[in-house]
Amino acid sequence: MNIRLFKPSLTELELSNVKDAFDRSWIGLGPKVNEFEQKWAEWVGAEIAIGLNSATAALHLALRVFGFQKGKKVLVPSMTFSATASAVLYNDLIPVFVDSDFETLGMSLEDLDRKYDKDCVAVIPVHYCGHPVAMEKLVPWARERNLKIIEDCAHTTGSNYKVKNLGTWGDIGCFSFEEKKCLTTGDGGMMVTNDPELFKDVKAMRWVGIDKDNWKTAQAYTEVNKDAYHWFYELNVLGWKYNMNDLAASIGLAQLERLPQMNKRRSEIINKYMEGIRDLKTISPLLPYEPDKYVYQMFGIRAEKKEDLIIYLKSKGIATGCHYTPLTFQPLFKPYASPCPVAEKEYYKMITLPLHVDLTNFEVDYILENLEKFENE
Ligand SMILES: Cc1ncc(COP(=O)(O)O)c(C=O)c1O
Numbered sequence: 001m002n003i004r005l006f007k008p009s010l011t012e013l014e015l016s017n018v019k020d021a022f023d024r025s026w027i028g029l030g031p032k033v034n035e036f037e038q039k040w041a042e043w044v045g046a047e048i049a050i051g052l053n054s055a056t057a058a059l060h061l062a063l064r065v066f067g068f069q070k071g072k073k074v075l076v077p078s079m080t081f082s083a084t085a086s087a088v089l090y091n092d093l094i095p096v097f098v099d100s101d102f103e104t105l106g107m108s109l110e111d112l113d114r115k116y117d118k119d120c121v122a123v124i125p126v127h128y129c130g131h132p133v134a135m136e137k138l139v140p141w142a143r144e145r146n147l148k149i150i151e152d153c154a155h156t157t158g159s160n161y162k163v164k165n166l167g168t169w170g171d172i173g174c175f176s177f178e179e180k181k182c183l184t185t186g187d188g189g190m191m192v193t194n195d196p197e198l199f200k201d202v203k204a205m206r207w208v209g210i211d212k213d214n215w216k217t218a219q220a221y222t223e224v225n226k227d228a229y230h231w232f233y234e235l236n237v238l239g240w241k242y243n244m245n246d247l248a249a250s251i252g253l254a255q256l257e258r259l260p261q262m263n264k265r266r267s268e269i270i271n272k273y274m275e276g277i278r279d280l281k282t283i284s285p286l287l288p289y290e291p292d293k294y295v296y297q298m299f300g301i302r303a304e305k306k307e308d309l310i311i312y313l314k315s316k317g318i319a320t321g322c323h324y325t326p327l328t329f330q331p332l333f334k335p336y337a338s339p340c341p342v343a344e345k346e347y348y349k350m351i352t353l354p355l356h357v358d359l360t361n362f363e364v365d366y367i368l369e370n371l372e373k374f375e376n377e
Pocket of ligand 1: 081084
């Protein structure tokens with residue numbers, strides 16, 4: 001047995017879309033990015049979506065559009081991937097680390113309130129593993145304090161939560177299409193909003209400051225445009241090289257077609273895991289998973305003997321992970337660390353188990369059998 005922790009699910013559909021891009025011989029920023037953006041906006045229920053090369057880029061630009069004064073503070077969870085907090089540093093802002101809720105391991109709203117001060121300008125809730133942060137409470141709390149809200153949706157694909165889809169509760173939602181995520185383009189990301197004014201410069205910011213459509217310019221060489229200035233562009237804002245390209249978008253469009261089926265399979269696997277570990281004494285689910293309601297990118301457990309179990313599963317050919325080492329433990333973020341006791345304690349129990357669309361029932365049963373054997377040894 002050799003069971004991978006994560007694995008992208010790729011089929012002939014993705015391959016044939018990539019082949020079409022090859023046949024058109026347009027693989028940079030182009031019409032497929034536009035098409036994917038429109039379909040993603042529709043899927044998420046947002047007015048605008050902009051395609052990028054990663055969620056890291058999305059988080060960077062999401063903070064950047066507000067033009068916050070250098071040195072202001074942004075509230076981020078400690079239990080997240082580095083990108084959530086690195087984006088704060090990219091913008092010359094200060095991350096304020098918020099502890100996790102014990103049950104969901106998402107941002108604790110009590111600790112959020114404790115850590116807030118007048119220098120805070122924004123909050124970045126992360127829907128950890130795909131489990132929704134209580135946005136119906138966080139949003140009014142943040143609005144009262146005039147904070148901007150950027151949702152880090154790297155672990156979900158736009159689940160419906162109460163009255164809205166995740167990614168549309170705050171000002172901006174950021175999604176990841178990196179290879180381990182619910183939908184992948186190899187590397188990629190999308191930022192979405194329902195406030196077009198906020199995104200007026202984002203197309204230029206993601207493509208070296210140019211806000212023209214390159215592929216339309218190429219068409220205009222020979223088509224309607226009769227003047228000599230098809231090549232002209234003006235730089236008005238500082239831009240990065242953060243754009244999605246047509247190869248990635250071609251894969252993304254195929255993945256989006258398959259997404260409802262892929263999400264269904266993820267939910268089936270989580271239901272099977274939950275059923276299988278229900279009676280174990282030393283192992284429990286990481287979160288109060290609700291796989292019939294929400295889309296989860298990761299499945300994890302809390303185990304009393306974390307390290308022994310990881311080694312045991314390794315010996316059985318089962319890959320595991322740990323998401324995440326609290327950022328307050330990371331040397332890079334130590335200078336900004338503040339107490340996050342729940343995240344820092346639960347970290348010593350957390351194990352991520354394999355979850356991907358092509359994982360078979362036979363493999364899940366094998367993992368469950370081994371969890372049981374370990375507990376009984
Ligand atoms: C919570 C979270 N935010 C942001 C990112 C960054 O995503 P990307 O790899 O697309 O830049 C990740 C990636 O794993 C993540 O888990």
